[in-house]
Amino acid sequence: MKKIALATAFALLLILSGCLTTLHPIFTEKDLAYDPKLTGTWNTENQGNKGKVVISNLATENSLELPGNISTIKQKGYFIRYQDSTGKTSEQYIAFLARIGKHLYFDYYPADKKEDRKLDEFFGVHFVKMHTSYRVDISKDGSFELTQLDEGYVRKLIDEKKIRISHEIDADDNTVITASTKELQQYLLKYGDEPSAYRSEKTIFKK
Amino acid sequence: MKKIFFIVSIVTLVTASSCVTTLQPLVTNNTAIIDNRLEGTWEQDGQGYIVQKAFNSDFYKKNKKDLEKSRKENNGQLSEKDKKDSALFSKSYMIEYTKNGIRYLLFGSMIKLNGRLFMNFTPVDLSTTDSTNKETEINLDNRLNSYTIARVQFTNSSIMKLDFIDGGYLHDQIKAGRMKIKNETDELYDTFLITASTKELQQFLEKYGNDSRFFNKENSVTLNRKS
Numbered sequence: 001m002k003k004i005a006l007a008t009a010f011a012l013l014l015i016l017s018g019c020l021t022t023l024h025p026i027f028t029e030k031d032l033a034y035d036p037k038l039t040g041t042w043n044t045e046n047q048g049n050k051g052k053v054v055i056s057n058l059a060t061e062n063s064l065e066l067p068g069n070i071s072t073i074k075q076k077g078y079f080i081r082y083q084d085s086t087g088k089t090s091e092q093y094i095a096f097l098a099r100i101g102k103h104l105y106f107d108y109y110p111a112d113k114k115e116d117r118k119l120d121e122f123f124g125v126h127f128v129k130m131h132t133s134y135r136v137d138i139s140k141d142g143s144f145e146l147t148q149l150d151e152g153y154v155r156k157l158i159d160e161k162k163i164r165i166s167h168e169i170d171a172d173d174n175t176v177i178t179a180s181t182k183e184l185q186q187y188l189l190k191y192g193d194e195p196s197a198y199r200s201e202k203t204i205f206k207k
Numbered sequence: 208m209k210k211i212f213f214i215v216s217i218v219t220l221v222t223a224s225s226c227v228t229t230l231q232p233l234v235t236n237n238t239a240i241i242d243n244r245l246e247g248t249w250e251q252d253g254q255g256y257i258v259q260k261a262f263n264s265d266f267y268k269k270n271k272k273d274l275e276k277s278r279k280e281n282n283g284q285l286s287e288k289d290k291k292d293s294a295l296f297s298k299s300y301m302i303e304y305t306k307n308g309i310r311y312l313l314f315g316s317m318i319k320l321n322g323r324l325f326m327n328f329t330p331v332d333l334s335t336t337d338s339t340n341k342e343t344e345i346n347l348d349n350r351l352n353s354y355t356i357a358r359v360q361f362t363n364s365s366i367m368k369l370d371f372i373d374g375g376y377l378h379d380q381i382k383a384g385r386m387k388i389k390n391e392t393d394e395l396y397d398t399f400l401i402t403a404s405t406k407e408l409q410q411f412l413e414k415y416g417n418d419s420r421f422f423n424k425e426n427s428v429t430l431n432r433k434s
Contacts (some may be wrong), residue, residue: 021349023391023398068397091346109396110349119333119345123311125226126330127350128400168402171232171290176351178391178402 018199019148021130022177025107026184027098034076034097037142042205044082052083053205058094064111067129070094079111089113097136100188104136106146133188135198145204147198151175154187154197163187225426227374228353229401233327233408234316236294242317242324244364245300249430256430257303257313264301266312266332302328310336317359321413324359326369353400356412358422365432369423374399377421386415 042053058064058077066074078095093108110129127193136147155175157163166179179187191197241260249256261267285293299316300310312332318325329352333345357369378399388411389403403411415421 019349021242021351023351023400024393068393068395070395078330091348104388108349109317110346113346116345118307118309120306120309120311121256122226123330123333126328126353126355127347128228128353128398129396130349130351132349168230170352176230 017133018151019187020130020151020154020177022179022184023128023130024179024181024184025131026100026105026133026181026188027094027096028181029073029076029184031098031100032073032076032096033099033104034078035138038078038097038138038144040207042207044203044205046203047201051085052087054081054083055095064094066094066170067109078106080108100185101192103188103192104138105188106134106136108132108134119170133184134203135192143204146203147206150197150199153191153194211393212256224251225374226355226425227372227377227399227401228355229327229403229408230351230353231403231405231408232329233325233405233412234295234299234318235405236271236291236298238318238409239295239298240319241298241318244361244367245317246317249367250433251428252431253307255304255433259301259303261296261299261301264303266301266303267296289382301331305336308335308337311336318409320409320416321411323416324354324361325412326359327354327356329354334350335371351409356408357428358416367432369428371426371428372421373423373426376423377401 033188036057039055042055046055051175056079057072058066058079061079064079070077074094076096078097080093080095081089082091084090092111092113093112095109095169096107098105098107109131123194132148134148136144136146138144154163154177158165158167158175165177165183168176168178169175177184231312245258246260247258249258259265281289295316299314302313302315304311310333312330313328313329314331315326318327355371357371360368362368377386377388378392381390381392383389389407390403391400391402392398401408
């Protein structure tokens with residue numbers, strides 16, 4: 001959750017989030033585990049909230065502007081659109097499925113919607129896109145669940161000096177995870193089975 | 208989730224995509240300076256910018272209640288952080304501009320390093336100026352707020368030039384090992400963020416603030432005073 005606000009007193013900008021965001025992706029090309037069965041239109045449910053998500057192969061999205069060198073691996077990527085009840089896209093992401101240890105994870109990276117691209121470029125340059133990651137549990141019937149990594153858990157480990165993971169504290173005392181992909185994978189290998197490392201709510205995807 | 212409703216619009220570019228962004232501010236409460244030449248209405252190619260002292264700004268007036276609330280919650284006192292923020296605010300500026308029905312607000316603070324003036328900017332708010340038009344939604348989820356830095360030069364009290372640091376040049380220098388400043392780079396997603404501390408940023412600009420290679424024409428804006 002991102003909030004722009006004049007908070008109590010003079011703190012200008014806050015990042016209020018329960019979701020772990022990272023500056024670097026959790027995967028390298030060798031970790032990719034593209035599964036074509038994840039593409040299609042899915043009915044989703046998260047804590048009683050129902051929605052629709054359309055997942056396509058990233059390479060089929062010709063009009064999408066891809067950042068950096070993503071085009072070199074687009075065949076193994078996904079384009080994920082979250083739709084509201086009217087069918088309008090509310091959020092969309094460039095995503096990659098990666099196997100880290102025994103778990104599968106989705107790495108999400110925000111993709112600008114047509115409306116987002118209307119933002120004044122100078123204003124928009126101040127917002128650095130971050131990665132969010134979800135553990136993916138696929139059932140035998142093809143449905144799957146996404147469980148997001150929890151920011152609070154990492155922060156607690158950092159505060160209690162139980163973990164060494166690269167991070168910065170910004171001017172508003174937010175913890176910004178700057179860990180490299182390698183460090184992030186080490187974190188996932190160590191805490192991937194720890195239930196507290198994930199947020200409690202899951203998003204269930206059913207065809 | 209932050210969703211900002213506004214009117215469908217067309218982007219015009221002042222300067223942007225190759226600007227360096229930093230995680231930490233260049234200017235803090237104990238280094239910010241006031242320069243009365245900044246206040247006023249400025250224009251570049253027909254685009255207007257209003258610069259107000261932060262405490263005099265409309266945004267501050269509207270949000271003053273939050274400050275009072277914070278003070279009440281803290282037994283009538285400001286916390287140490289609030290005191291620092293307040294001190295910075297008292298020496299900072301709000302920059303407001305409107306483009307295609309969207310009103311943008313940036314927070315700017317000025318510093319003098321080696322006799323040269325620099326400002327850093329960070330976004331504060333954006334809102335629609337016309338609620339009757341069709342609403343569109345900007346989603347700023349999963350984004351980290353950062354700062355940009357510009358060198359400021361006044362030709363006279365009516366002409367102000369802002370030279371933003373050329374991110375491409377800096378990135379190339381760092382990559383080639385010719386310059387050192389703490390940063391995070393990800394080639395796959397083309398992420399480049401300077402993570403140096405405030406002090407390191409200041410030292411870097413003390414050293415390179417007059418190096419013309421950092422400030423190219425594409426990243427410069429000349430503003431003319433309108434009032």
